[in-house]
Every structure is written in C-alpha cells, then in structure tokens.
Amino acid sequence: MMRRMWMVIVLLLLPLTVQAQSGDGSRETQLRELLQLVEQGMVQDAREQRERINRFIEQRNEQDQMLEQRQARLAELEAQTETLEGRFETNETEIAELETRLDDRLGTLKELFGVLQQTASDFKGVVAASPTSSQYTDRVDFLESLIDKAGSSSRLPSIGELERLWYEMQQEMVASGEVARYPANVVADNGETNEQSVVRVGTFNVVSDGQYLRWEPETSQLVQLPRQPGARYTAQAEDFSQASAGELSDFWVDPSGGSLLSLLIQAPELKDRINQGGVIGYIIIGIGAFALLLALERLISLGLLTMKVQRQARTDQASPKNPLGRVMQTYQDHRNKDTETLELKLGESIARETPKLTRFLPLLKIIAVVAPLLGLLGTVTGMINTFQAITLFGTGDPKLMAGGISQALVTTVMGLAVAIPTVLLHTVVSGRSKRLLQILEERSIGIIARRDEQQGQTA
Incomplete structure (x- = not known):
C-alpha cells in the first residue's frame, strides 16, 4: 500500500518536471502514461498479495499437521505412563513381599550381622590407632567394606570375609607381642616422605635410625617426632634399631602408646632452661x-x-x-x-x-x-x-x-x-x-x- 502511494506521488510530480524541461509536450500523453503506470502497479500488488496468502495457507496446513502429530504423541505417552505406573505399583508390592520373605528367612542372622558390624567397628578403631597398620596397610579398607555389608540387607558378608576378620584380629594380637623390622614410608621434619627401615616394638613404639616415630591415625603415616627425647633414650633406640635378630638390647618402651613420650619431649632441656x-x-x-x-x-x-x-x-x-x-x-x-x-x-x-x-x-x-x-x-x-x-x-x-x-x-x-x-x-x-x-x-x-x-x- 505504501508503495502504491509513493508511485502516485511520483507520477503527479513527473508531469511538472517534464513540463519544466520541455515546453512542447502534450498533457494528454502524460496523463495516459500515468494511467498505465498505475495499472501496472496495481497488477503487481495483486500478484504479491496472492503469493502471501498462498504461503500463509501452506504454513497453516503444516501447523495443523504438526498439532495432530503432537496430540497423537501425547496420547501415546499418557498411555505409556499409565502402564508404567501400574508396573511400579506391582513392583513395590513384590519388593515388600520379598523383603518380608527375606526377613523371615534371615531370622537370627540379623542379630549376628549386627554383632558383626559392632565388632568390626570396634576393631577398626583399634587398628586405625595401632602402629601395626604401618606394616599391614589394607586392613582399614577391608573393615569399612565389611561394616557396610553387615549393615546392608542387599549385600551380605561372605564366609571368606568372616574368616579374614578372625584372621586380622588374631594377627593384631600376635603383632602386639613381637618386634618386627620392615620398610615403611616415614614423614621427616621437613615434610618429605622417604622409605626407611623401621623397627616396631609391639603396639607401643616405632623407631628408625635411633629416632622415635609417631603413628598418625588421621593420615595413616609414620611421622618423625619434631623433637626427640634425651640422649639416653635415643642412644638406646639407635642400638636397638641396629641390633640383629635374636640379640638382646635395652630399650625404653612407652606402654601408653606415645602419650608418655609426648609429655617427655615437651619437658624443657638444659638449653631451653638457659634460654x-x-x-x-x-x-x-x-x-x-x-x-x-x-x-x-x-x-x-x-x-x-x-x-x-x-x-x-x-x-x-x-x-x-x-x-x-x-x-x-x-x-x-x-x-x-x-x-x-x-x-x-x-x-x-x-x-x-x-x-x-x-x-x-x-x-x-x-x-x-x-x-x-x-x-x-x-x-x-x-x-x-x-x-x-x-x-x-x-x-x-x-x-x-x-x-x-x-x-x-x-x-x-x-x-x-x-x-x-x-x-x-x-x-x-x-x-x-x-x-x-x-x-x-x-x-x-x-x-x-x-x-x-x-x-x-x-x-
């Protein structure tokens, strides 16, 4: 429509321009040419309008077809949802029946697994705080897995795992009364971790190269004490760590598992007193x-x-x-x-x-x-x-x-x-x-x- 208005304005201005440029033109000829131009514009506008109407009709048909497809898909999904809901209710009923049957069949075994879980938890605390874990390193992971299985009704501990629990407890009892030499990772004062030969005295103390070590349950590492006790303690620790198998040697044992040793190293030495x-x-x-x-x-x-x-x-x-x-x-x-x-x-x-x-x-x-x-x-x-x-x-x-x-x-x-x-x-x-x-x-x-x-x- 705007295009037609502009064409009319141009055609109205055209005769004036033509007349200014050539004074001998005929007015009738100009009006006839203007009429032809208007007719051509109307024909072109009518054609463009028909094309737009045809495209709109085609798009509307496509949208109607897509709407029918979506409605059909919605009906299909609603039917599938009803089917799944029914299956879910059926599965819940079956699961409840199976759990009831499992509880009936387990009977006193549930109490046994409860005792097993409690025993494994207590033993885990003992193992985590014991310096023997520096020699036997995979016991804590095994006990955690056993505790999870004992507390779950879907996964039950096997006979082999029960036997291994008994074996680990027996091994801890034996290790508490022996002196063992083995390689282990030791964290030095500067923070570096080096593999050294250490000597463990039961569950009491661990020494290496005449230095007392402390077992850290939080990090599961042997850590060198930041400050060693007096020379009379470290001298015997060095002789003891260098002694051969079967040789008798004096050694200062901390029966508290490190508490007395921690108090001992806190006591000020002569140099500290002087300072x-x-x-x-x-x-x-x-x-x-x-x-x-x-x-x-x-x-x-x-x-x-x-x-x-x-x-x-x-x-x-x-x-x-x-x-x-x-x-x-x-x-x-x-x-x-x-x-x-x-x-x-x-x-x-x-x-x-x-x-x-x-x-x-x-x-x-x-x-x-x-x-x-x-x-x-x-x-x-x-x-x-x-x-x-x-x-x-x-x-x-x-x-x-x-x-x-x-x-x-x-x-x-x-x-x-x-x-x-x-x-x-x-x-x-x-x-x-x-x-x-x-x-x-x-x-x-x-x-x-x-x-x-x-x-x-x-x-």
Missing part, C-alpha cells in the same frame, strides 16, 4: 664461667707454688723462684742484724708474699654473694611479667601461670648453681693459700728460733 633465664640468666652464666676460670687459675698456681715450697723446704739453698726461698733470702741478707729487726724484715717479706698467694680470693667471694642476688632479681622480674600476663588474660589458663612462674624461678636456680660451686672453690683456694702462708710463718719463726739458739750457745 628461659633471659638476659639475667646469661649474666649469671657469664660470671659463673669467670669465677670458674679464676678458681682454676688459683688452684693451678697454688699447686705449683706448693710443690716449689716443698722442694725448697728440703734444702737450705734459697731460691728466688718461690715464696719460701725469697723469705730465706731475706734472712740471709739480714742475718747479722738483731733479732727484733730480723723479725720485722721476715714479717715484711711474708707480707709482701701474701697478696700473691691470696690474689682473686675476694673476687671469688663477691661472685658467690652476687650470683644469688642476680637470680633473685631475675625471679622478681619474671614474676612481674607473669602478673602482667594474668592481668591481661586472666587466670583461666593454669599453664600460663605455671609456665611464667617456672620461667621466673629459673634464674634463682642458676644463681644458686653458680654460687654454691663458687663458695666451695673459694674455700679450697683459700685453704691452700693459708697453708702456704702458714708454712712461711712457721719457717720464719723457726729461723729466728734457731738463730737465737745458736747465739745463746755461743755466749
């Missing part, structure tokens, strides 16, 4: 080492002087290399003087030797007194920190208080550990120096007495 002392602890250790060096130097020096003095006491030839020789040399230098002057000279010589013999003794005494005081200072500081932690976090965790108090008392122990040996060393060194001074005094008094005796005989 707990903090700065004050290091100071106490430093002055303790310094006191030990001083005491050793005094013991060695006084020991050498004692030997030299003893050699000097057996001869009258004075030697300037020892205190007694120097005292004797003083007598020889002033032997012609009067007795009072000689006594003063010998006293002066002994007084000159006294600082050499008592050197560092006051310092040792000071260290013996200061070390406990430093330990008390560290304890007070640690208690202050503990009470600050209690103020912040409360008293809900006893381990927090116990750990803080234990750490605070470490410095007191360290101070006493330094002070007690220092006092003993000071006593020993002081005794040796006093004995040497006593020898010098006795010899000087003896010299004066002998001189007076000789002078009296001469008179």
Whole structure:
C-alpha cells in the first residue's frame, strides 16, 4: 500500500518536471502514461498479495499437521505412563513381599550381622590407632567394606570375609607381642616422605635410625617426632634399631602408646632452661664461667707454688723462684742484724708474699654473694611479667601461670648453681693459700728460733 502511494506521488510530480524541461509536450500523453503506470502497479500488488496468502495457507496446513502429530504423541505417552505406573505399583508390592520373605528367612542372622558390624567397628578403631597398620596397610579398607555389608540387607558378608576378620584380629594380637623390622614410608621434619627401615616394638613404639616415630591415625603415616627425647633414650633406640635378630638390647618402651613420650619431649632441656633465664640468666652464666676460670687459675698456681715450697723446704739453698726461698733470702741478707729487726724484715717479706698467694680470693667471694642476688632479681622480674600476663588474660589458663612462674624461678636456680660451686672453690683456694702462708710463718719463726739458739750457745 505504501508503495502504491509513493508511485502516485511520483507520477503527479513527473508531469511538472517534464513540463519544466520541455515546453512542447502534450498533457494528454502524460496523463495516459500515468494511467498505465498505475495499472501496472496495481497488477503487481495483486500478484504479491496472492503469493502471501498462498504461503500463509501452506504454513497453516503444516501447523495443523504438526498439532495432530503432537496430540497423537501425547496420547501415546499418557498411555505409556499409565502402564508404567501400574508396573511400579506391582513392583513395590513384590519388593515388600520379598523383603518380608527375606526377613523371615534371615531370622537370627540379623542379630549376628549386627554383632558383626559392632565388632568390626570396634576393631577398626583399634587398628586405625595401632602402629601395626604401618606394616599391614589394607586392613582399614577391608573393615569399612565389611561394616557396610553387615549393615546392608542387599549385600551380605561372605564366609571368606568372616574368616579374614578372625584372621586380622588374631594377627593384631600376635603383632602386639613381637618386634618386627620392615620398610615403611616415614614423614621427616621437613615434610618429605622417604622409605626407611623401621623397627616396631609391639603396639607401643616405632623407631628408625635411633629416632622415635609417631603413628598418625588421621593420615595413616609414620611421622618423625619434631623433637626427640634425651640422649639416653635415643642412644638406646639407635642400638636397638641396629641390633640383629635374636640379640638382646635395652630399650625404653612407652606402654601408653606415645602419650608418655609426648609429655617427655615437651619437658624443657638444659638449653631451653638457659634460654628461659633471659638476659639475667646469661649474666649469671657469664660470671659463673669467670669465677670458674679464676678458681682454676688459683688452684693451678697454688699447686705449683706448693710443690716449689716443698722442694725448697728440703734444702737450705734459697731460691728466688718461690715464696719460701725469697723469705730465706731475706734472712740471709739480714742475718747479722738483731733479732727484733730480723723479725720485722721476715714479717715484711711474708707480707709482701701474701697478696700473691691470696690474689682473686675476694673476687671469688663477691661472685658467690652476687650470683644469688642476680637470680633473685631475675625471679622478681619474671614474676612481674607473669602478673602482667594474668592481668591481661586472666587466670583461666593454669599453664600460663605455671609456665611464667617456672620461667621466673629459673634464674634463682642458676644463681644458686653458680654460687654454691663458687663458695666451695673459694674455700679450697683459700685453704691452700693459708697453708702456704702458714708454712712461711712457721719457717720464719723457726729461723729466728734457731738463730737465737745458736747465739745463746755461743755466749
């Protein structure tokens, strides 16, 4: 329709254009041509309209045919649905009858399977937590399958599976009393898994190359302890792991299956105790080492002087290399003087030797007194920190208080550990120096007495 309107507009405008271009054209000729064009357009529009009507009729016939096909398919499916529903109801009735017949035939076997399921479940828990599973690795999967079958009415355990359950239980009992060596995967501290030769002691402990291992039920793996117990435990574990078959060897056994061992490795070692002392602890250790060096130097020096003095006491030839020789040399230098002057000279010589013999003794005494005081200072500081932690976090965790108090008392122990040996060393060194001074005094008094005796005989 729009096309026809445009054609009429064009034809109406055409004569005006033609007339403008050529002034000698006939008006009648133009109208006749316009009429012909209109007739041609009407004919063409009528043809296109008939074609559209024919296509619409064809499409409607196809849709009617498709509708008839769908209705026929729907009727067929509805009939099939009714058939299946009937079959489903029949099958349900048959299944109920078969289940009732199965229950009647099973009878007491259901109770037996219930007991079997309970026994397998309990044994599964034992096997999962036992280190013997590192040697026999497929038992847990078998027990899970057996538990599923024992709890299901469609699948029943076979005679072979029941016999294997008895065999696995018997095997666990035998393994709990034997020592076995076998290869197994071990997870090291760095997370790497390596196959190693391990030694299992019943269901208690597993060792490898002198290292204690722990069985992890969650991951079903042997894991090396992040921290090993003391040297006396690991040394015996190493000897035990290297022992040959039939050879007797000492070994520390954890009857709790690893609980005692876990508590043992949590106990702090000497290095941990020293670290707990903090700065004050290091100071106490430093002055303790310094006191030990001083005491050793005094013991060695006084020991050498004692030997030299003893050699000097057996001869009258004075030697300037020892205190007694120097005292004797003083007598020889002033032997012609009067007795009072000689006594003063010998006293002066002994007084000159006294600082050499008592050197560092006051310092040792000071260290013996200061070390406990430093330990008390560290304890007070640690208690202050503990009470600050209690103020912040409360008293809900006893381990927090116990750990803080234990750490605070470490410095007191360290101070006493330094002070007690220092006092003993000071006593020993002081005794040796006093004995040497006593020898010098006795010899000087003896010299004066002998001189007076000789002078009296001469008179």
